[in-house]
Amino acid sequence: MKIAVCVKHVPESQSKRLDPATKRLDRSGEGALNAFDANAIEEGLRLKEAAGEGEVVLVSLGPERALDSLRKGLAMGADRAVLVSDAAAEGSDLVATSRALATALEREQADVILFGQQSSDSDGAVLWAAVADRLQRPFVSQAAELTVSDGAARVKRQTEFGYDVIEAPLPAVVAVSDAINEPRYPSLKGIMGAKKKPQETLDASALQLDGSQLGEAGSETQVLALSDPPARGDTVKIEDDGSAAEKIVEFLAGKRLV
């Protein structure tokens, strides 16, 4: 069984900022593997272990530095990594990113394509659907349990209303929730071995994409301006001296909420 896991290298949360000039996320600082993607890698490894054979390949779109995050996935146990990296791809929105990833995934012909549930930088939680539509494959999101047998993926997933069980024939795209598993820590041996595992970097031309299909040129959305969020009013903080409940009711009554 061949499993592809799509992962993203994201800026460290402490240093996240928008560049006022480009109005884009500043990606120049330290980065790390998107935490939600570790759940997808873990699930890919478990699928391979359950099948007793197979390959887990990581696929990412990002700057050269994204190799650091891919190596973390390799240290966890993935077999190889493919990074699509091209200066022309900077600032890609959903249509451009899904175009590049789908093209890279087309080469892999994986039975199962996994995604994490969201990216922690752009709070995007939709990429799988765009990629699956381009690949014309079934997809299921919010997977809380995933099993693969008899050529089909069976997914128990969370929605606003409860649980669904959905079955999709392979090849299929599945986005896992972070409730699905507890990602393993890379072992020392895994970390040592990661550097030697195959790591391929592809530019746009290797995927037969031209610059107009990627980055801002290939995007259909744009950032126009940045502004401060509307301020909240003053906050009032009181200590409970036994009368806090009365004070809350008084406060709510003042705002016509009770």
Added chain:
Amino acid sequence: MSILVFLEHHGGELQRNALGVLSKAASLGDEVHGVLIGSGVRALAPRAGAYGAAKVHVADDQSLEAPLPQPRVDVIAQLVRDGGYATVLFGQSVLAADIAAALAARLEAGLNWDLVDVVQQDGTLVGKRPALQDTVYVDVGWKSEPRIALFRSGTFDPKETGGDAQVEDVNADVQEFSKAATMIEQAHAESEGPSIEDADVIVAGGRGLGGPENFKLVEELAQALGGAVGATRAVVDAGWYPYSTQVGQTGKTVAPKLYIACGISGAIQHKVGMQSSGVIVAINKDPNAPIFEFSDLGVVGDAHQVVPKLTELVKQRRGS
């Protein structure tokens, strides 16, 4: 140019979230149509007129009963191509997000998500999106049509303005790969009282309540206020309360008129899901809990003491 709004429904009712987006679309001044997809749903269509839809396209077929995204993408893509819609709007949900993103790829269209507003500016639409844990607002635009947008859940209140909508059947060709995923089983918990996305008041509990048995206190206060119960990720992970009530980054984003947080520290994971609430009241023993930084009224105290008293006072006030 006209706007198409996805009319999500559940349990035989149009979702409040979708109706809010419909009302917002109608306020933009363009002609607004809705699209309703499912099995046995035609009767719901005219009601959308009250919230501003001039016309509702209905794809009503047994094969569309399960709330799966891919057949819905085919229906909407065909409508956009045939009807020339310049804009397609969705209220956030698991289903709507999946449809919107696949539709964007299908139509090579721009999708802006997590929007809290959209305005007409210089003859085009501009969306407002909070970013980086809502510390900055980003104005986002579309470079081409159709424009696709997903709004944060609960962003707009539905407003009854019009009459009945004209109903038009649509027979869309569903692609083979769109039929591949099938629903095997649905276990949808029927919760009592309003669901958290529709509620004007949410009383939420966190780990500070000490144990699942103490959620009773939160439930009683919610009931007294006519509201719904919410929970934090920590509490849901611990199995104290169901996922369907989870508020936060990996749960629901809510914006009730009143949010009462009981024993909740206010971690970012939770904050992003509720900070758009109208009025936030927090009760927490820890004076340094981050939740006090974005509460309108913070009470440093024991939720076990304060909440039952508050419930009694609210009941007295409401004469029940």
